[in-house]
């Protein structure tokens with residue numbers, strides 16, 4: 171068939187002036203000759219469909235049979251072709267009887283009008299289809315047999331479909347096979363060729379590199395507000411009104427949650443998942459196609475066959491399933507050839523959950539060879555993705571080139587790594603440090619590591635503590651230690667060359683990030699103990715303590731950080747009291763069991779009862795707010811206890827008091843309000859009386875001790891200790907009195923006074939707000955409450971806008 175005929179059909183049937191690429195043209199030309207089987211391996215969006223649709227149109231009186239994996243995909247193709255007035259039909263379980271009869275009648279006629287017949291591979295196995303196919307072959311009415319998404323034929327493929335394997339049985343003389351895929355690596359290609367019995371094959375393959383797509387990976391746990399971050403990213407990607415994007419989520423719940431967040435942040439988003447009714451799904455997809463919604467938050471059920479040119483971003487909210495799926499899903503971006511972005515917001519919790527399930531699948535598949543291979547492949551491919559996100563030290567596009575057996579592309583600046591290696595390495599390092607901080611050691615995660623995800627699970631953490639002296643826990647210890655070391659080795663390797671890293675180095679490096687006390691002396695104090703193990707035990711303790719507190723405490727005064735502080739104290743107690751690993755472990759295990767028992771008995775665990783929460787350090791803004799919140803919670807408790815009933819006037823009076831008075835005053839006013847004290851004066855004189863009484867008591871005490879000393883001729887050590895204690899208490903009380911307010915109280919007060927201005931956006935940035943609060947607090951260290959208030963009010967009056975340059 172000559173070129174001009176082909177070009178004319180391109181224009182008349184498909185309305186295109188030219189081919190999308192030379193490869194597309196070459197593939198079409200080759201297929202039109204009907205001399206060879208053809209395998210087209212081209213990236214998503216490169217126009218593979220035209221490679222068989224155009225030759226099909228050019229075969230009058232014959233029909234091209236197309237095997238395609240999904241009804242939705244088939245529907246899209248048929249709609250598209252019918253819109254071009256090309257007769258395409260499908261035969262499936264949903265085809266009505268009359269349509270089916272009409273279609274079969276056409277196909278059995280001498281000159282069928284149906285140019286393309288779309289079938290799922292499952293349908294191909296039915297008797298109806300077989301007899302129809304035999305009839306078509308017999309009368310030489312089949313132009314081509316096309317296998318779309320041919321990677322489904324391979325167990326190595328991410329979408330293996332057993333029915334695809336049977337398609338090779340349809341081979342008949344003189345009927346060329348055309349296989350198309352976007353995601354065939356070397357192994358998959360081999361499988362396609364053997365399973366479909368492709369012979370005398372012509373291969374049309376382009377590089378998988380899509381230079382218009384920019385890839386990057388971010389870690390959710392390093393982002394302060396991940397949804398706001400996502401929103402900003404989306405807004406940055408959408409320039410034109412037709413622009414849109416996809417956020418792929420792992421679960422239906424996630425699609426709903428992300429949609430909700432994005433909508434509340436002002437974007438037009440819709441959730442799409444298989445749990446929706448068909449009509450809802452269709453409506454959702456159509457809205458997105460039309461451009462009525464900018465973002466579709468979908469599970470991976472969305473997208474096969476989705477052909478929208480103006481997708482400007484594809485986000486994976488969590489880790490994609492495997493490199494091939496990632497390539498295909500992210501490849502839905504930038505099909506118009508213009509720049510688009512593909513981003514993973516990685517979340518280790520998510521990837522652990524997936525690994526858990528994949529390991530579980532593998533465990534279940536142990537007897538069935540085919541299932542086992544599939545499960546092994548799935549696990550191996552997923553681990554590649556985890557590695558890609560957590561430790562990538564290479565170009566992001568290399569993931570794909572490796573997968574497709576190609577040399578790495580010249581990316582230059584089409585991914586975060588090639589654009590700024592140092593920044594990516596730093597981010598990865600920070601991610602790992604954070605994970606060490608929160609106890610997740612190890613990179614090569616195994617199934618048992620996820621037990622903590624499921625609160626012990628069937629096997630899980632219960633074993634971890636129940637059999638402390640058993641080999642199981644010992645093995646885990648060793649494993650944790652090895653993994654921790656591996657991690658550090660890797661971190662060192664990222665910086666310079668790999669080197670031997672001792673446990674001491676590990677501790678030194680991570681001491682400042684750990685929560686436990688005296689981290690740097692871990693291994694020297696308790697033989698065999700590692701920092702990572704202590705952190706793990708601590709996390710477990712926090713978990714059970716928190717559970718105990720939330721279930722058993724009547725009033726929830728402590729927040730999670732308080733509970734963690736309490737656990738840190740308890741762990742430190744155990745750490746200081748033991749010198750070897752077995753003893754340390756047994757003590758921790760005993761405590762954890764005791765906490766659990768308390769929870770079962772509905773009793774708050776003793777360490778929590780006696781725990782006095784420390785005021786949060788006000789080094790960070792979060793700490794400051796925590797303090798305020800805690801005070802408010804405690805305040806609320808006082809109010810609720812005292813107030814059986816409040817009149818509106820009383821409420822108003824309390825509110826006024828809150829507005830006009832500081833914290834110390836406020837408590838007294840509340841007490842007045844509820845009748846504990848008759849008035850300020852009474853309170854004052856009561857306070858004075860108390861002070862007098864206290865002075866008298868101390869004096870008598872001193873006197874008694876002095877007499878005793880005289881009698882015994884010297885001070886006992888207990889007396890000395892007591893004296894010291896009394897002195898230290900007195901001196902700290904005096905200090906507090908002298909400073910009037912404690913440092914934390916000053917910090918709280920300053921933040922409280924500055925907050926309205928922050929809400930009004932008078933501060934240049936959050937950082938400016940923090941540094942201003944810090945600087946003012948430092949400057950006013952010896953001032954009392956009213957002086958502080960006066961200063962801050964004056965400062966705000968003088969400065970409408972506060973920048974880093976604003977002088978105090």
Ligand SMILES: Nc1ncnc2c1ncn2[C@@H]1O[C@H](COP(=O)(O)OP(=O)(O)OP(=O)(O)O)[C@@H](O)[C@H]1O
Nearest residue numbers: 186188189190213214215216217218219220352477
């Ligand atoms: N010659 C051409 N000129 C202009 N546009 C074309 C041409 N051929 C195909 N296209 C368009 O390119 C887009 C992608 O085509 P197509 O859906 O066939 O890609 P694909 O390679 O099959 O992708 P996927 O693997 O995701 O299914 C479609 O919008 C199609 O109409």
